[in-house]
Amino acid sequence: MTQPLMSSRERILDLLRRDPGVWMSGELISRELQMSRAAVWKQINALRALGISIEAQHARGYRLLDTPDLLLSAEVLDGVDTRIIPRSLELLPSTDSTNLQLRKKAEAGAEEGTVLVADQQLAGRGRLGRPWVSPPGVNLYCSLLLRPHIPVQQAPQFTFLSAVAVVDTLKAICDINAQVKWPNDILVGGAKIAGLLNEMNAETEQINYIVLGIGVNLNMTADLFPNELKYPATSALIETGHRVPRSRFLRKLLQQLDFYYCEFLEQGFAPIRQRWEQMCPIVNHRVQVDGRLTGTVVGLEPDGALRLQLDSGGVERVIAGDVRMVN
Ligand code: BTN
Numbered sequence: 001m002t003q004p005l006m007s008s009r010e011r012i013l014d015l016l017r018r019d020p021g022v023w024m025s026g027e028l029i030s031r032e033l034q035m036s037r038a039a040v041w042k043q044i045n046a047l048r049a050l051g052i053s054i055e056a057q058h059a060r061g062y063r064l065l066d067t068p069d070l071l072l073s074a075e076v077l078d079g080v081d082t083r084i085i086p087r088s089l090e091l092l093p094s095t096d097s098t099n100l101q102l103r104k105k106a107e108a109g110a111e112e113g114t115v116l117v118a119d120q121q122l123a124g125r126g127r128l129g130r131p132w133v134s135p136p137g138v139n140l141y142c143s144l145l146l147r148p149h150i151p152v153q154q155a156p157q158f159t160f161l162s163a164v165a166v167v168d169t170l171k172a173i174c175d176i177n178a179q180v181k182w183p184n185d186i187l188v189g190g191a192k193i194a195g196l197l198n199e200m201n202a203e204t205e206q207i208n209y210i211v212l213g214i215g216v217n218l219n220m221t222a223d224l225f226p227n228e229l230k231y232p233a234t235s236a237l238i239e240t241g242h243r244v245p246r247s248r249f250l251r252k253l254l255q256q257l258d259f260y261y262c263e264f265l266e267q268g269f270a271p272i273r274q275r276w277e278q279m280c281p282i283v284n285h286r287v288q289v290d291g292r293l294t295g296t297v298v299g300l301e302p303d304g305a306l307r308l309q310l311d312s313g314g315v316e317r318v319i320a321g322d323v324r325m326v327n
Contacts, residue, residue: 007079015029020064025060069137071119080254082254085254085258088113090117095122114145127195134215138218139215139219142216156183160180164279166256167179173248179279194217277299283297286327291322294311297323
């Protein structure tokens with residue numbers, strides 16, 4: 001897949017965002033971006049049509065009046081040339097849970113590749129019945145519908161698929177080196193930056209649909225995390241000191257998800273498994289599971305179990321448990 005270039009519209013917005021509130025002449029913009037002044041004007045109008053407040057004055061040029069981190073489908077989809085994801089993209093200002101809403105759409109026959117994103121979730125759901133903190137305007141809350149023709153046992157493979165897509169996107173957009181934690185956390189320096197909630201509906205061994213829920217802490221500040229959080233958490237902003245435009249992050253994430261899903265349909269799980277194993281610090285290391293089994297992690301099983309070469313000899317499949325590295 002080729003890396004998309006920023007559209008001229010985005011490049012103008014990017015320039016104006018560097019100094020919000022400060023006038024920038026049309027001449028300067030056209031010189032910087034090597035566009036005609038008429039083309040600049042056209043793109044400014046297109047940005048305004050997207051709801052972005054830009055003031056224009058003949059003698060002074062243009063200035064951004066506010067810098068909301070908007071999630072706009074035109075911005076997200078600008079230049080996207082993917083095969084399956086997203087077939088359709090819906091951005092909601094607020095919902096209870098994007099997973100919950102997308103499951104309803106799936107029941108009603110929504111097609112594979114449907115993506116639902118919300119600016120905020122009022123009942124965001126995490127694994128093990130935990131809530132997922134989802135304040136407005138800062139993070140990414142996204143659900144994706146897939147309808148793969150595979151046996152039920154292979155459904156967990158999509159958790160790993162979404163994990164590699166999220167790690168790639170954190171690297172490409174935020175220059176963050178994240179790691180995966182089995183089975184489905186994304187960590188930076190031991191703190192959770194993203195979580196995945198893979199929900200499946202199946203009948204007679206065949207999958208009807210999978211809803212992949214992806215939550216990424218992007219521009220969340222430390223004070224927005226509740227005190228009673230069960231694990232250390234972080235965000236891209238906390239890690240880098242820079243805000244991440246959510247539309248740009250989402251666009252790259254959708255492209256990576258599409259890339260890996262198409263690869264999966266053509267080549268199966270092996271390439272994704274290999275990438276995930278490279279991103280997982282416990283692979284090829286000794287671990288202890290639930291304080292009892294000790295051995296070396298040798299990789300992932302097709303059903304998402306961890307394969308453990310036991311110190312005592314033999315191989316054990318770990319389906320669930322607390323896995324800690326030991327020397
Ligand atoms: C976890 O516990 O680590 C999984 C968190 C998954 C959160 C995402 S946010 C988008 C989607 N909608 C939800 O209600 N949950 C998932």
